Amino acid sequence: xxxxxxxxxxxxxxxxxxxxxxxxxxxxxxxxxxxxxxxxxxxxxxxxxxxxxxxxxxxxxxxxxxxxxxxxxxxxxxxxxxxxxxxxxxxxxxxxxxxxxxxxxxxxxxxxxxxxxxxxxxxxxxxxxxxxxxxxxxxxxxxxxxxxxxxxxxxxxxxxxxxxxxxxxxxxxxxxxxxxxxxxxxxxxxxxxxxxxxxxxxxxxxxxxxxxxxxxxxxxxxxxxxxxxxxxxxxxxxxxxxxxxxxxxxxxxxxxxxxxxxxxx
Numbered sequence: 001x002x003x004x005x006x007x008x009x010x011x012x013x014x015x016x017x018x019x020x021x022x023x024x025x026x027x028x029x030x031x032x033x034x035x036x037x038x039x040x041x042x043x044x045x046x047x048x049x050x051x052x053x054x055x056x057x058x059x060x061x062x063x064x065x066x067x068x069x070x071x072x073x074x075x076x077x078x079x080x081x082x083x084x085x086x087x088x089x090x091x092x093x094x095x096x097x098x099x100x101x102x103x104x105x106x107x108x109x110x111x112x113x114x115x116x117x118x119x120x121x122x123x124x125x126x127x128x129x130x131x132x133x134x135x136x137x138x139x140x141x142x143x144x145x146x147x148x149x150x151x152x153x154x155x156x157x158x159x160x161x162x163x164x165x166x167x168x169x170x171x172x173x174x175x176x177x178x179x180x181x182x183x184x185x186x187x188x189x190x191x192x193x194x195x196x197x198x199x200x201x202x203x204x205x206x207x208x209x210x211x212x213x214x215x216x217x218x219x220x221x222x223x224x225x226x227x228x229x230x231x232x233x234x235x236x237x238x239x240x241x242x243x244x245x246x247x248x249x250x251x252x253x254x255x256x257x258x259x260x261x262x263x264x265x
Contacts, residue, residue: 011151013149014035014263015038015229017041018040018123021255022254023112025258026110030118041126043106043168048205055099116136119139122143124232126168126169143156143159150265153186160211184223185223189246192231193230193232194232194248196211196216197217198237202236210232216228220244224245225246227247
């Protein structure tokens with residue numbers, strides 16, 4: 001990859017989200033671009049398309065993975081949590097250590113695959129405290145912060161909002177809104193989750209509405225960035241739509257496509 005683009009040149013940035021363990025394609029995601037942007041969800045805890053992949057089946061087997069996916073897809077969350085509690089009870093006090101060890105293995109491989117420069121923010125299944133250990137000098141981690149790339153200002157807000165799934169990096173609406181406010185007016189607003197618009201938050205395969213942000217939607221309407229880029233919803237009803245002056249784009253489920261979304265100016 002070339003160095004960070006500068007004003008007055010032709011710029012190309014590749015954007016990925018929901019990597020979920022796809023280190024092979026991540027290593028090639030920056031080819032032909034001046035910078036890579038990652039919108040989070042590096043960790044693969046459970047692959048809903050292939051139940052043999054991820055931390056959960058590694059610990060508990062594919063049969064239990066099949067069952068918990070079945071319960072979650074049917075929105076039988078309490079039964080899914082009860083199953084999870086029974087399985088985790090078998091691991092006992094080593095639960096947190098087992099998860100962290102598995103996440104560390106994935107992070108070591110994934111962060112090593114990031115090209116230079118990479119600008120990244122967290123997804124809802126990520127573990128932010130570990131990122132500082134694995135992010136090399138070519139990777140800039142941003143959350144509620146801004147950076148200039150090629151003369152345009154990019155704002156980054158990571159994480160997700162509270163859900164019954166209780167994934168690792170879910171925060172309160174108020175905390176999320178404060179990060180959106182801290183970013184302010186930008187040319188490109190980069191988040192893990194989409195704005196709260198039905199067409200953008202509905203997953204056509206999971207057959208459910210994921211959580212989007214009303215604060216993000218309000219900021220888009222108020223500050224009118226050129227682009228709002230996000231992921232989180234793997235099979236959205238609408239992969240992109242316009243809200244006023246802003247082009248809202250779900251950059252895609254990188255774990256399955258292996259293809260980054262390209263932004264040129």
